[in-house]
Amino acid sequence: MELKRVVVTGLGALTPIGNNLEEYWNGLINGVSGAAPITHFDASNFKTRFACELKNFTATDFIDRKEARKMDKFTQYAMVAVDEAIDNSNIDLEKIDHDRVGVIWGAGIGGLETFQNEVLNFAAGDGTPRFNPFFIPKMIADIAPGQISIKYGFRGPNFTTVSACASSANAIIDALNYIRLGHADIIVTGGSEAAVTIAGMGGFNAMHALSTRNDDPTTASRPFDKNREGFVLGEGAGALILEEYEHAIARGAKIYAEVGGGGLSADAHHITAPHPEGLGAKNVMLNCIKNAGLKLTDVDAINVHGTSTPLGDIAETKAIIDVFGEHAYKLNINSTKSMTGHLLGAAGAIEAIASIMSIEKGIVPPTINHSTFDDEIDSKLNLTLNKAQKRNVKVAMSNTFGFGGHNACVLFKKID
Structure with a gap:
């Protein structure tokens, strides 16, 4: 069908x-x-x-x-x-x-x-x-x-x-x-x-x-x-x-964005710690892009899970590089949790809204409070540090990961 x-x-x-x-x-x-x-x-x-x-x-x-x-x-x-x-x-x-x-x-x-x-x-x-x-x-x-x-x-x-x-x-x-x-x-x-x-x-x-x-x-x-x-x-x-x-x-509705697809995966690793190589995060992003029927190079921005934990941020950035390769360095990557904190079960919703508004307004919100680079996180990634960046965002993804190894990724795109 x-x-x-x-x-x-x-x-x-x-x-x-x-x-x-x-x-x-x-x-x-x-x-x-x-x-x-x-x-x-x-x-x-x-x-x-x-x-x-x-x-x-x-x-x-x-x-x-x-x-x-x-x-x-x-x-x-x-x-x-x-x-x-x-x-x-x-x-x-x-x-x-x-x-x-x-x-x-x-x-x-x-x-x-x-x-x-x-x-x-x-x-x-x-x-x-x-x-x-x-x-x-x-x-x-x-x-x-x-x-x-x-x-x-x-x-x-x-x-x-x-x-x-x-x-x-x-x-x-x-x-x-x-x-x-x-x-x-x-x-x-x-x-x-x-x-x-x-x-x-x-x-x-x-x-x-x-x-x-x-x-x-x-x-x-x-x-x-x-x-x-x-x-x-x-x-x-x-x-x-x-x-x-x-x-x-x-009905003549205003359309903010199209929901292009969604992906799900499990870490199958630990009740609270992420897979150290970001395997579940890698799979969920690949599943989402495949579900949306898009190419990796179509993606402009990712609002990451980015909780500010020592292990989680490293695993997620590794996963992004593994998934996107050289295109990873052309992405706007940001964590709005730097401003809102972690809303647990509500995080996916408010962060999806941030991604949708990035498409609507052509602006990617910043990741604030960054002052010292971590040697284990690739400094060439555009983490949208400390200041919002203007960008024509046509495709935005939002990652959310939960205790138990639950991973979900939602993709939004500018309406054709």
């Missing part, structure tokens, strides 16, 4: 450097760091006392207070980002077939704060199990797409993808394939995460995964820099409206 074309017709962003799409994009191209001391809880006894939290955000400014109380933060974030994406898409909700609209959402952890607080409350009590009746519905990772579909009455495919930090990239790829195969006209997709909590920070600190640059948090996320020593935890959501091309054209 002939696969249908899929395009992006709406975007929404709720991030540590901007609470909507415009603010997020301006933060990216201006190299703004979202890292700051933690305000969600008292972190004074933690090894890491900073994170990339949302700024000046109150959920009840967007969601009815009664309804907001029934949602964990990760669902609240999803609802806000999706509201913007739907508004941004100019979809007339009264004229679309709601049976042909689905929601496929990514979350690596789900309602961590809800789980944490309920257990702490029980432990502090007299042993009587007085749990909130919304405990389970708030916590489960699949509840965000459920809440979105309930609000809008979308009755198409509805589920959550969970693959750690690759979750929302997986969601985008699933959404792409459901539309390609004719199972839906529109899919609301993306991801959200709200892990800046006692449990989240404590757990990642115990793994020695986080930066501990408490004296200078704004420069702590420093992908590719010789002195990087861990990632910075972030929170937020990114939402994309994917739509079948002819459906979008028929």
